[in-house]
Structure formats: structure tokens, C-alpha cells
Amino acid sequence: MRSIPLGWALLACAAAAQAQSAPDARTQMNTQALAATCANCHGTQGRALPGAPVAGLAGRPADELATLLRDFKSGKRPSTVMQQLAKGFNDTQIDQLAAYFAAQPPERRAAPSPAAPSWRVVAVRRDRVLSSN
Numbered sequence: 001m002r003s004i005p006l007g008w009a010l011l012a013c014a015a016a017a018q019a020q021s022a023p024d025a026r027t028q029m030n031t032q033a034l035a036a037t038c039a040n041c042h043g044t045q046g047r048a049l050p051g052a053p054v055a056g057l058a059g060r061p062a063d064e065l066a067t068l069l070r071d072f073k074s075g076k077r078p079s080t081v082m083q084q085l086a087k088g089f090n091d092t093q094i095d096q097l098a099a100y101f102a103a104q105p106p107e108r109r110a111a112p113s114p115a116a117p118s119w120r121v122v123a124v125r126r127d128r129v130l131s132s133n
């Protein structure tokens, strides 16, 4: 008899843990979707190409990015397009965008050396052929 209440208690804990993690996943997806709208001008994940006329955002301090966005929004910082864009974001979204870009590595990761991947592809193909027979 005693194990039944314990079982329910564990179930309740599991349900509570799931309920807590679901909004986090949604928030993360929303943030990525918002941040993707910046890529056309600021580069993929905020990494501007060398010589690009628009500044990169990746790896810059979140406070700095959030302040810039709020100043665009209020009109304190003069701009051509950012004032219009920033007006579309609330405080939470501005903080999410700033944190997202601050967390992105500013440099592209080095491309893998050409020899290693081609060898691996051959190995994977052999493996697939062997396992399907």
C-alpha cells in the first residue's frame, strides 16, 4: 500500500520537470527564429563576412547588444533600418537576442582537412553495404 503514494509522488515530480523544460525549449526555438531574421544583414549567427558594411554581432557582450537595440528602438541612436526593426521587439525579446548573439562564437570553425572526411565517407559506405546484405 505504501508504494502506491510513492509512485504517484514520483509521477508528479516527472510531470513537474517536464512542464518546466517545455517552455525553455519553446523559448530557445523562438529566439533562434528571431535571430535568423538578422542573418541577411549581420551574417549567419551574427558573424559578418570580412569587409561587410554591417557590423557583426557574434560574441559581443550581451549588455552592449541589448543597449544598442534599446537605443535604436527609442531613437536615441540614429539609424537607417535598425530603428524600424527594433521597434518590433519587446524587452524580453531584446534580452533573448542579445544573449543569443553574445553566445555565438565570433569566428567560423576551421574547415576539416580534406583528407580525413573523404576517408570516413568510404568507410561509412562500406559499412552500410555490409549491414544491408
Ligand code: HEC
Binding pocket: 034, 035, 037, 038, 039, 040, 041, 042, 054, 055, 057, 065, 068, 069, 078, 079, 080, 081, 082, 083, 085, 097
Ligand atoms: C535589413 C538589414 C538588417 C537587418 C535584417 C538587421 N540589421 Fe541590425 N543593423 C543594420 C544596419 C544597416 C545597421 C547600422 C545602423 C543602421 O543604419 O540601421 C545595424 C546595426 C545593428 C546593431 C549595432 C551594431 C553596432 O556595432 O553599431 C545591432 C546591435 C544590430 N544591428 C542588431 C540586429 C539584430 C539583433 C537584428 C535581428 C533582430 C538585426 N540587427 C537585423 C541592418 C540590419
